[in-house]
Amino acid sequence: MSNRRRDFIKLAGLGFVGAAIPGFSQAESPERLYQLSRKTHLQQFNMSGYAAPKLPTVRVGIVGLGMRGPGAVDRLSKIEGVEIKALCDLIPERVDKMKAKLTGSKHQPAGYYGSAYAWKKMFDRNDLDLIYIATPWDWHTPMAVYAMEAGKHVAVEVPAAKTLEECWQLVETSERTKKHCMMLENCCYDFFELMTLSMKRDGFFGEIIHTEGAYIHDLLWLNFMKDSEGGYQDMWRLKENFRDGNLYPTHGLGPVCQIMDINRGDQMDYLTSLSSHDFHMAAKARELAEKDNFYASFAEKRYGGNMNTTIIKTKKGRSIMIQHDVTSPRPYSRLHTVSGTQGYAQKYPEPKISKGHDWLKVEEMKALEEKYTPEIVKKVGELAKQIGGHGGMDFMMDWRLIDCLRNGLPLDQDVYDAALWSAITPLSEWSVANRSNSIDIPDFTGGSWKTNKPVEITLKGGGTTKVIV
Numbered sequence: 065m066s067n068r069r070r071d072f073i074k075l076a077g078l079g080f081v082g083a084a085i086p087g088f089s090q091a092e093s094p095e096r097l098y099q100l101s102r103k104t105h106l107q108q109f110n111m112s113g114y115a116a117p118k119l120p121t122v123r124v125g126i127v128g129l130g131m132r133g134p135g136a137v138d139r140l141s142k143i144e145g146v147e148i149k150a151l152c153d154l155i156p157e158r159v160d161k162m163k164a165k166l167t168g169s170k171h172q173p174a175g176y177y178g179s180a181y182a183w184k185k186m187f188d189r190n191d192l193d194l195i196y197i198a199t200p201w202d203w204h205t206p207m208a209v210y211a212m213e214a215g216k217h218v219a220v221e222v223p224a225a226k227t228l229e230e231c232w233q234l235v236e237t238s239e240r241t242k243k244h245c246m247m248l249e250n251c252c253y254d255f256f257e258l259m260t261l262s263m264k265r266d267g268f269f270g271e272i273i274h275t276e277g278a279y280i281h282d283l284l285w286l287n288f289m290k291d292s293e294g295g296y297q298d299m300w301r302l303k304e305n306f307r308d309g310n311l312y313p314t315h316g317l318g319p320v321c322q323i324m325d326i327n328r329g330d331q332m333d334y335l336t337s338l339s340s341h342d343f344h345m346a347a348k349a350r351e352l353a354e355k356d357n358f359y360a361s362f363a364e365k366r367y368g369g370n371m372n373t374t375i376i377k378t379k380k381g382r383s384i385m386i387q388h389d390v391t392s393p394r395p396y397s398r399l400h401t402v403s404g405t406q407g408y409a410q411k412y413p414e415p416k417i418s419k420g421h422d423w424l425k426v427e428e429m430k431a432l433e434e435k436y437t438p439e440i441v442k443k444v445g446e447l448a449k450q451i452g453g454h455g456g457m458d459f460m461m462d463w464r465l466i467d468c469l470r471n472g473l474p475l476d477q478d479v480y481d482a483a484l485w486s487a488i489t490p491l492s493e494w495s496v497a498n499r500s501n502s503i504d505i506p507d508f509t510g511g512s513w514k515t516n517k518p519v520e521i522t523l524k525g526g527g528t529t530k531v532i533v
């Protein structure tokens with residue numbers, strides 16, 4: 065272990081976060097992870113329900129302009145009250161390309177590039193309110209922490225953190241600086257997910273007993289695509305697959321946690337996790353390496369299991385199952401299954417809903433959709449579909465974030481959600497490595513889950529931000 069890393073762990077162990085430690089996140093030791101899973105948190109300030117002062121104009125800096133970032137630039141440029149003031153990427157051409165796209169608009173961002181730390185200069189500017197992060201995972205927490213320390217709110221792509229150490233850093237920094245740290249869990253804003261949240265609030269499901277979520281997406285080809293041919297920068301996503309656990313839990317978890325009021329009425333207690341062996345990745349790497357030396361080093365690696373299943377028990381005795389498989393030939397699915405005492409809903413493979421033990425017919429489903437369409441969908445749903453981003457959910461997420469900041473409203477996803485949903489990965493890795501033994505899930509809210517209010521699904525106090533089309 066490097067001296068710098070040792071010092072960092074020492075400091076974090078004392079509950080001191082201080083200035084951000086720049087650089088890649090590195091896996092913590094299993095002993096340290098276990099210790100942090102049982103950490104008791106003395107909340108400095110409750111960020112759940114926290115409303116920061118209104119920002120009529122939200123001045124944004126965006127970092128990471130690969131496959132994901134440019135869409136965010138485009139969406140944010142279509143929201144009233146947003147000023148895109150700065151863009152950053154390691155690769156200069158990516159910054160120049162986005163600047164060129166904004167030519168003629170009111171957005172004239174400055175560009176930052178050329179070094180792995182150019183973003184720090186951007187974050188240090190005193191005319192930015194929000195830093196929007198769409199980089200590889202290693203950078204998420206170091207950048208988010210630095211941004212909050214520099215007085216900016218943060219919106220960070222999924223997952224917000226890779227280690228438990230980082231999850232705690234996010235929580236402690238957000239509480240101390242009173243800066244929002246929202247993880248950009250866009251699936252919370254998909255249409256069916258929002259409808260089921262609205263149904264839950266109306267008591268449609270009765271008591272929720274069990275939910276399921278997943279990220280099942282055949283991305284074997286994309287993981288192995290060279291970055292020079294349009295793949296992930298420096299093959300970062302393939303390298304993440306050297307780990308064994310549930311690597312991408314938040315798309316499935318976010319929506320069901322909101323439905324179960326996790327962090328806001330119930331809390332995760334412990335989990336157990338199991339992975340299959342790897343039947344795809346090493347084989348693919350070896351196959352590619354036979355023809356192309358570029359893949360030689362990948363052919364020597366050990367990869368995590370292809371299908372991971374993680375099960376979570378909550379303090380109130382309910383259960384959640386989360387799966388992850390990005391290599392097998394299977395239909396795309398996030399499951400989104402909600403099972404209650406009085407009703408049931410599933411999104412995949414096709415939407416099905418029951419009231420009691422009776423399955424609803426297509427016309428009844430349609431009527432239900434009308435009844436339970438939340439205000440956000442009525443307000444910007446159609447425009448969101450036109451603007452796009454995973455069918456519209458990305459735009460609804462960005463619009464809601466900006467509308468909350470402009471109207472001084474609490475965000476739908478706070479730092480406790482970012483930390484908890486991201487923490488499932490390192491915790492699942494520990495469980496997989498320990499024959500699926502259970503491990504505690506830390507309470508990042510320091511007990512305030514008992515009184516925190518459920519996430520708001522009306523636009524009360526907001527909904528005023530226009531869409532510029």
Ligand SMILES: NC(=O)c1ccc[n+]([C@@H]2O[C@H](COP(=O)([O-])OP(=O)(O)OC[C@H]3O[C@@H](n4cnc5c(N)ncnc54)[C@H](O)[C@@H]3O)[C@@H](O)[C@H]2O)c1
Nearest residue numbers: 128129130131132153154155180198199200221222296297
């Ligand atoms: N929510 C979603 O639906 C969704 C979908 C896709 C990706 N994502 C997330 O978006 C993020 C980015 O994914 P991607 O597919 O765009 O990857 P990518 O590799 O295409 O892009 C990452 C970009 O970050 C840049 N970068 C790397 N290190 C940097 C640094 N130190 N400073 C500045 N720029 C740096 C790279 O040059 C690259 O342009 C990931 O966190 C991913 O999980 C989320």
